[in-house]
Amino acid sequence: MNDVTKPLHIYFRLKMTGNQRFIYCRISVAGTVATDFSTHVPYHPSWQQKSQLFNEQALEVHNQHLCDIKEDIRILYRELRRTMDGVTAQDIRNRYLKQRENRTLVQCLDHHLKWFKAQVGAPGFAKGTLKVHTTLDRVVRGFLNHKKRKDISLAQVRLAFGKEFVLYCRSTKQYAQNYLVRCLNYLKSIIDTAVEDGFVNANPLAHLSESKLEPAEITFITEKEIELLRKTDLLTAGQRRIADAFLLQCFTGLCYCDLKRFSPKKHIREICGVRCIQYAREKSSTLFTIPVLPYVDELIETYGENLPIISNQKMNAKLKEIAKIVGIDKHLTTHVGRKTAGTYLLNHGVRIEVVSRILGHKSIKTTETTYAALLQQTIIDSTAHLRAA
Incomplete structure (x- = not known):
């Protein structure tokens, strides 16, 4: 018997469980209806009964789960029809729930x-x-x-x-x-x-926890070391290009993946009369705005759209060579360039909430945690005149 003579229908509807509404699934085959079962997806006002989906981006995970339920049931129906005659809606429901109970980690x-x-x-x-x-x-x-x-x-x-x-x-x-x-x-x-998704009732690992170590002191290069990198004539042409890409990070705070995507034509615009770099972080989609400092303008003038970006691993290896050549006794990486930018801005009196926006942090707490030691020194320095009084 084929699907034309025995059609399968899968329909989601709202039902109360205790004092809360959930999305339930109903299966019917050729007019016979199985007992509804819970998808374990809670109701939300954005639920659209007609489209059978939530009309909100944040609930896309629930939409995907409901689509997966439909697809799993359709696959199961085809498998059952190959092995048995007269498949009923209740047969499909019972077999599906049994499979769900036997869900594996893989x-x-x-x-x-x-x-x-x-x-x-x-x-x-x-x-x-x-x-x-x-x-x-x-x-x-x-x-x-x-x-x-x-x-x-x-x-x-x-x-x-x-x-x-x-x-x-x-x-x-x-x-x-x-x-x-x-x-x-x-x-x-x-x-x-x-x-x-309703495959298990509770997470047995919920109370198993391990604590992270306290953040290590951040590594950054000083303004003296920045000048050393800018003015050295000890580098080859290839090393000079890598050093310049790193220096661009030091003055913008771009992380490697965003540096790789950076295009002056696409991402520089005038905001309130000031040239700024503005686009969204690849990692979090958080929008950041970075005023273009004079040295950044020089680098853009030099390289234009041909910023010399190689793989992160190779760039870090080259930075290690460069540090040794110019006499910087620090383990340079692309991430150090980003940390240098945050440090540079804070040391020059830029408010932490502004630094947070420039770096594209989702929360100011991230900035405060990363630069905690530096902020302590800033607090002490900023209150020096009060202690002297």
Whole structure:
């Protein structure tokens, strides 16, 4: 029997659970209707019954979940029709819920990466962040391989599993503490999503936590070292280009991925009579505005659209060579250039909330945390005249 004579319909509707409304799923086949079941997606005023979707970007994760439910049910229906006659709506419902109960960790990992890849390009979903998620995904899969397991059902993920994962990251892989925290939080977020999707009732790792280390003192180069880089004649033509790209970071605060995207033609505009660099950070889609300082104008005049940007890894290797040649006893990286910009601005009296906007931080707390030690010195210096009185 084919789909024409026995059509499948999947429909979402609102129902009350206790004192809260949720989206429920109804399956019908050839007029027979199965018992509704909860998708575990809570109601929101942006829900559109006609389109069967939420009309709000922030709830796209719920829309994707509902679409996945429909697709999974359609696939299941086709599979059942190949193996049994007279498939009813209740058969599909029961088999689907049984599959949902048997959801595995690898299935959740696969689903997360598939979903994230589909979002790349939308605000807050950068290619660089996808790369980070892909790397963290490999850590979790590596742990399963370490346990000689291809997969594990969500029902088998217990607190002991999480503790073993932490030990694996710390002892076997010897990750730094802050990266260990990142790996653990990623695993917990995967289980949290499974809870939201109704595959498990609670996250057994919810109370398993590791603390990050206090932020290390930031590395930046001084104005004297900046001048040394600007005026040295000890560099080759290739090294000069890399040094200039780094100096552009020191005077703008652009991180590597945004430096790579920078185009004077596209991203420089006049704001309130001042030439400014303005576009959104790739990482967070946060808009930043950077007034063009005189030396930045010189670099743009020199290179135009041909800013010499190579891979981050190669650029950092070249910066290490350059530091040694000119006598800067610091481990130079592209990130040091960004930190130098923040330090330079704060040392020249630019208010921290302005520095935060220039650097494109989502929250001023990020700026305060990063430059905490420097701000303490600023506080002491700014109140010197009061103590003298």
